[in-house]
Each structure stands twice: as C-alpha cells, then as structure tokens.
Amino acid sequence: xxxRGAEPELRRFTWEEIxxxxxxxxxxxxxxxxxxxxxxxxxxxxxxxxxxSRVISHYAGQDATDPFIAFHLDKTLVKKYMSPLLIGExxxxxPSFEPSKNKKLVEDFRELRATVEKMGLLKPNRTxxxxxxxxxxxxxxxxxxxxxxFGSSTVPFLFSALLLGTVQAQAGWLQHDFGHLSxxxxxxxxxxxHKFVIGxxxxxxxxxxxxLHFQHHAKPNCFRKDPDVNMHPLFxxxxxxxxVELGEQKxxxxxxxxxxxxxxxxxxxxxxxxxxxxxIFYFVVQRKQWVDLAWMMTFYIRFFLTxxxxxGVKGILGLHLLVRFIESNWFVWITQMNHIPMHIDYxxxxxxxxxxxxxxxxxxxxxxxxxxxxxxxxQIEHHLFPTMPRxxxxxxxxxxxxxxxxxxxxxxxxxLLTAFADIxxxxxxxxxxxxxxxxxx
Numbered sequence: 172x173x174x175r176g177a178e179p180e181l182r183r184f185t186w187e188e189i190x191x192x193x194x195x196x197x198x199x200x201x202x203x204x205x206x207x208x209x210x211x212x213x214x215x216x217x218x219x220x221x222x223x224s225r226v227i228s229h230y231a232g233q234d235a236t237d238p239f240i241a242f243h244l245d246k247t248l249v250k251k252y253m254s255p256l257l258i259g260e261x262x263x264x265x266p267s268f269e270p271s272k273n274k275k276l277v278e279d280f281r282e283l284r285a286t287v288e289k290m291g292l293l294k295p296n297r298t299x300x301x302x303x304x305x306x307x308x309x310x311x312x313x314x315x316x317x318x319x320x321f322g323s324s325t326v327p328f329l330f331s332a333l334l335l336g337t338v339q340a341q342a343g344w345l346q347h348d349f350g351h352l353s354x355x356x357x358x359x360x361x362x363x364x365h366k367f368v369i370g371x372x373x374x375x376x377x378x379x380x381x382x383l384h385f386q387h388h389a390k391p392n393c394f395r396k397d398p399d400v401n402m403h404p405l406f407x408x409x410x411x412x413x414x415v416e417l418g419e420q421k422x423x424x425x426x427x428x429x430x431x432x433x434x435x436x437x438x439x440x441x442x443x444x445x446x447x448x449x450x451i452f453y454f455v456v457q458r459k460q461w462v463d464l465a466w467m468m469t470f471y472i473r474f475f476l477t478x479x480x481x482x483g484v485k486g487i488l489g490l491h492l493l494v495r496f497i498e499s500n501w502f503v504w505i506t507q508m509n510h511i512p513m514h515i516d517y518x519x520x521x522x523x524x525x526x527x528x529x530x531x532x533x534x535x536x537x538x539x540x541x542x543x544x545x546x547x548x549x550q551i552e553h554h555l556f557p558t559m560p561r562x563x564x565x566x567x568x569x570x571x572x573x574x575x576x577x578x579x580x581x582x583x584x585x586x587l588l589t590a591f592a593d594i595x596x597x598x599x600x601x602x603x604x605x606x607x608x609x610x611x612x
Contacts (some may be wrong), residue, residue, distance in 0.1 A: 172550060173211070175250040179280075180258070181258075181259045181260045182210075182258060182259030183259060183261070183263070184203075184210050184259050184260070184261060184265075185261075185262055185265055186261075186265055186266075186269055186270065189203050189204075189205060189210060189232055189233075189350050190232045190233075190269075190422055191232065191477065191527060192214075192231060192232050192552075193215075193231045193232035194210075194231050194232075200214060200396075201214050202214045202217055202230055202231035202232075202234060203231065203232065203258070204226060204227070204232070204234070204235045205228045205233070205234045205235060205236070205261065205268075205484075206234075206235050206236050206239050206253075207236055207267075208257045208261045208267055209257055209258050209259075210260055210261065211253060211256040211257055212256055212258045212466060213227055213228070213231065213248070213256060216256055217231075217449065221244065222338055222381065222385050222546055223381060223382050223385055223386070224464075225382075225386050225396075226386045226389045227296060227386040228395075228582070229386065229389050229390050229396045229518070230389065233269065233520050234268040234269055234272075236267075237277075237280070237281070237523035237524075238389055238435075238523060239367050240284065241388075241523070241555075241556065241558070242385070242388075242389075242557060242558070244352050244356065244357075244358055244558060245358065247358075252494065264486075268522070269520060271520065272520075272521065272522040273444070273522055273525070273578070275524075275578075276522055276525065277522045277524070277576050279574055279577065279578070280495075280522070280523065280555075280574065281523040283570055283571070283574055284556075286570065287399065287556060287559070287567055290566070291385065292486040292556075292559060292563040292566055292567055293556070293558060293559055293560070293563075293581070294560070295353060295354050295355070295560035295562075296560065296562055297354065297355075299349060299560070299562045300345070300354050300560075303345055304345060304368075306341070307338055307341050307342050307345065310334050310335075310336045310338045311334075311335070311339055311372075313334055313375050314331045314334035314335045314338065315331070315477055315481075317330055317331045318331050318335065318478070318481050318482065319481060319528075321612070323481060323486055324480050326480075328486075328490070329493075329542070330498065331490070332490055332493040332494050333491065333497065335490070335494045335497075336493075336494050336496075336497025336498050336501065337497075338372070338547075339373060339494060339495075339497070339498040339501075340497075340498055341545070342368055342372040342373050342403055343373060343502060343545070344511065344544075344546070344547070345368050345372075345545070346365055346368040346369035346372075346377075346380070346547020346557070347384075347401060347545060347547075348370075348371065348545075348560070349362075349364050349365035349368055349556050350360045350365050350369070350377065350380055350381065350384065351558055352558050353558055353560045353561065354560065362377070365377050365468070366462070366463065366466050369466075370463060370465075370466025370467050370469065371466055371469045371470050372470065372499050373470065374467050374470035374471055374474075375447070375451050375467065376451055376454060376455045376463035376464070376466075376467060377462075377463055378454075378455065378460045378463050379451055379454045379463070379467075382442060383398045383455075385397045385464065386398050388554060388557050389492060390518055390526070391510065391526065391530035391531060391554060392410070392510055392514060392515045392516070392529070392530035393515060393516070393517060393518040393526075393530075394410075394413055394515065394516065394518075395517070395518075397516050397542070399510065400510075400515055403417075403459070403515075404417050404424055405424050406424070406425055406430075406437065407425070407427065407434070407598065408427040408430065408432050408602055408605040409511065409515045409601060410514065410515025410601060411515075411600070411601060411604055412516050413515060413516065413601075414427070414587070414601040414602070414604045414605040414608070415604050415605070415608045416606075416608075417605055417608070417609075417611075418604070418605040418606065418607065418608025418609035418610075418612060419608050419609075419612050421609060423609065427601070427602040427605045427606065428602040428603060428605065428606040429600045430599075430601075430602045431595045431596075431598040431599035431602060434595065434598055438507075439499060439500040439503040439504055440496055440499055440500055440505055441499065442499050442503050442608070443495045443496075443499030444495040444496055445497055448495065448498075448588075450465075451467070452464075454542065455467070460558060460589035463550075465591055473485075474491070478490060488503055503592070504591055505543070505544045505547055505587070507532070507591070507594050508532075508534065508549075508587075508590035508591055508594055509531050509532050509534070509547065510530060510531065511593075511594050511598070512532065512590075512593040512594060512596070512597040513529065513530050513531060513532055513583070513596055514529040514530060515530075523555075524555065524574070524580075525580070526549065526599055527554040527555050528556070528575065528580050528581075528582070530606065531550045531551045531553075531554045531583075532550065532551065532583035532584065532585065532590070533548060533549055533550055533551050533552075533568075533582075533583065533584040533585070534548035534550075534584070534585060534586070534587050534590045535548070535584060535585065535586055535587070536565060537550070540587055541588075545561070546561035546562070546564055548587070549561070549564035549565065549568060551568075551571060551582065551583075552564040552568055552571055553568050561599075
C-alpha cells in the first residue's frame with residue numbers, strides 16, 4: 172500500500188514520444204519539452220509564458236535545459252511555477268538529451284557555464300551602465316542645445332541630427348542590456364528600466380522587442396523560428412540551402428540575383444523609418460499593450476515640445492525622419508553583420524553551443540568597435556550567455572575559443588569593414604545560387 176503523503180511516481184517517457192509533441196503533426200494539440208530530464212506539458216501554458224508563446228514553443232518536442240538556464244535569472248523561482256506542468260521524466264534508459272546531439276560537447280559547455288558562474292562573469296558592474304546612460308543623456312541635451320544656440324541653419328541642423336541618431340543607436344544597445352536582464356539581479360527592475368529606455372528614449376515598445384528578440388536568441392538563423400530571417404523569401408533569398416530550395420520550387424518574389432544591390436535601398440536606410448515606425452504602433456494596439464503605448468507617447472511628446480518651438484512643424488518632421496534614417500543604417504549594418512553571412516537553415520535541433528556558433532560571428536575588439544556596436548562585436552559570447560553583462564564578454568571569449576578548438580568548431584572573428592562587406596557578398600552568393608536552381612534544376 173502506498174504511504175500516505177508519498178508523491179506519486181512520475182510517468183516515464185522516451186525521446187521518441189517527446190519528439191512527437193511539437194504542436195504539429197498527429198499530436199497537434201500537445202507541446203512537451205524536457206528540462207533536466209523532467210518532462211513538462213506546455214500545451215496550454217505556452218500562451219501565458221512571460222517570454223512569449225513562440226519562444227517556448229520553438230523547443231516543443233526537444234530538450235530545453237540549456238536555453239532554460241541561459242534565459243532565466245532566478246531558476247528556483249521559475250521551477251516553482253513549472254511544477255504544475257510536470258507530467259513525468261525520461262525513462263532510466265534514455266540519455267539526458269536527444270541521441271542526435273554531441274554528448275561530450277553538451278557536457279563541456281555545461282562545465283564552461285559553471286566556470287563562468289564561479290568566475291562571477293554574470294554579475295554586472297552597474298556603474299558601467301549608469302555611465303552609458305549618462306553619455307546618452309548628455310548627447311541628447313547637446314543636440315537640443317546645438318539648435319537652440321546656433322539656430323536651425325543647415326550645419327547645426329545636420330549636426331544635431333547626427334547627435335540624435337547616435338542617441339537612438341546607443342539607447343538601442345542600452346535597452347538591449349535591460350531586455351536581456353543583464354543589469355539588475357532581479358528581473359522586475361530590468362523590466363521597468365527597459366520600458367523607460369526603449370519607451371521614453373526611443374519611442375518603441377518593450378513587449379514588441381521581447382516578442383521578436385527572444386525568439387531570435389532561442390533559434391538563431393532557423394527559418395520559421397527566428398523572426399530576423401523572416402525577410403526570406405519575400406524580400407531576400409537567405410542561406411545557401413534555402414536559396415537553392417526556393418529556386419527549385421520556381422519561386423520568385425523578387426529578382427534575388429540582384430538582392431546585393433537593392434539591399435542598399437530597402438535594407439539599411441529604410442527598415443526603421445518605413446517599417447518599424449508604423450509597425451510598432453500596430454503591434455501595441457493589436458495586443459493592447461497600453462503601458463508600452465504610454466511610454467512611447469512620452470518620447471514623442473518630449474521630442475515635439477522641445478523641438479517644435481525651434482524648428483516648426485516641417486522642421487521637426489524633417490529632423491525626426493533624418494534621425495530615423497541615421498539610426499536605421501546604424502542598426503541594420505551592426506545587427507546583420509553577425510548573422511546574415513552565417514549558416515541559415517531550418518531548425519535541426521542541434522545542441523545549444525553548436526546552434527549559436529553556426530549562426531553567429533564576432534568582430535574584432537577595439538574601443539571604437541565596442542562602443543559603436545554596443546559590444547555586439549562579441550555576438551558569439553552574447554548568444555551563448557544572453558544574460559551576461561556586456562562588459563564581461565572579452566573575459567569569457569578565450570574560454571569559448573578553447574572549447575571551439577577542442578571540438579573542431581570554427582570561431583569566426585573578422586574586422587568591422589569585412590563584416591559589413593560579408594553581408595553583401597553573402598547576399599550575392601545566395602542570389603546566384605537561387606538563380607542557378609531557378610533556371611537549371
């Protein structure tokens with residue numbers, strides 16, 4: 172007879188059973204995932220997941236131990252909320268992760284993660300982030316003072332726009348830090364300051380950023396799971412395999428063999444002013460994110476109140492468009508240099524380390540590159556440890572390089588201008604692959 176108060180024995184599952192619960196196929200209503208050998212049913216919970224429904228669903232049918240560790244600060248607290256979702260565990264004869272994954276690499280990376288924690292590399296230096304915020308505010312004030320003191324003639328107008336464009340780019344990198352929970356030890360403080368930085372300093376919604384960016388980190392360069400590659404195939408043919416597949420299917424939404432040319436028109440200069448500006452408002456209204464909308468409005472109210480008396484309606488609209496144009500170029504070149512030239516494919520359910528390394532590359536360190544890119548020149552380290560404060564990337568980089576060398580994985584690091592050029596070269600290559608498949612296969 173079972174003792175009173177004893178916990179019921181958990182059901183045992185195989186990887187074959189779990190792999191069928193992806194939310195698609197015969198078990199379309201079921202979504203299961205595994206964390207530390209425990210099996211969780213997220214079929215209903217995924218809609219309430221604080222990080223978004225899609226990001227957790229991308230790991231349905233898979234082991235999610237490493238992304239779970241990577242994304243959450245207080246894992247003990249999160250596991251308490253997960254206890255009602257627990258439906259069983261892996262059978263004793265089942266490995267701790269899918270048999271297709273590299274056992275030794277997974278173990279070595281988890282050992283590296285433990286070393287990183289012991290070294291204190293996940294602990295932030297808040298003075299660093301405070302000084303970064305201060306330099307943004309100083310540039311913002313300097314932009315207004317330039318027009319106030321020198322007038323609205325061409326030179327001060329353009330100089331002020333350049334300062335404000337720099338403010339927007341640097342505030343973008345700073346909100347990225349708060350969005351990744353890299354500044355405070357408690358998630359709630361990161362969330363609140365994130366809303367201030369992205370909402371009040373940039374005029375964008377935190378919920379929109381979270382919705383897109385966490386998916387990108389969970390499955391980088393995985394078509395239909397990473398929103399950053401959703402421009403395939405409507406605007407661009409991305410990745411060698413996907414481009415050939417598109418050509419074989421005789422699909423032609425754009426003249427992809429010329430995409431390395433029209434990238435300069437619809438890519439860097441147009442993304443923020445022509446797409447993001449209307450889409451972010453559509454996003455918050457559609458999803459009823461009224462708090463985010465209120466924060467966004469404080470940005471526009473402040474901007475119009477401070478510049479309208481100096482520039483008038485036409486002048487302030489021109490300034491806003493020019494600032495967004497500068498920001499857009501800055502944002503696109505930096506964010507795409509680490510990913511577009513890398514491997515792009517469907518999700519192959521690889522281990523965490525391999526998933527991030529095949530989709531990311533680094534740009535050489537320098538004081539300028541660190542500042543200009545918001546330390547996203549260390550994209551590899553950032554993707555492996557997304558909650559790590561950026562000022563520690565350079566410290567963990569040698570350890571990551573050693574692990575790559577041990578397992579024969581290439582650690583890509585290149586000069587800044589080479590990284591920019593590789594975006595164009597990769598678009599040219601994938602466009603030519605598409606054309607060859609379109610005409611001859």
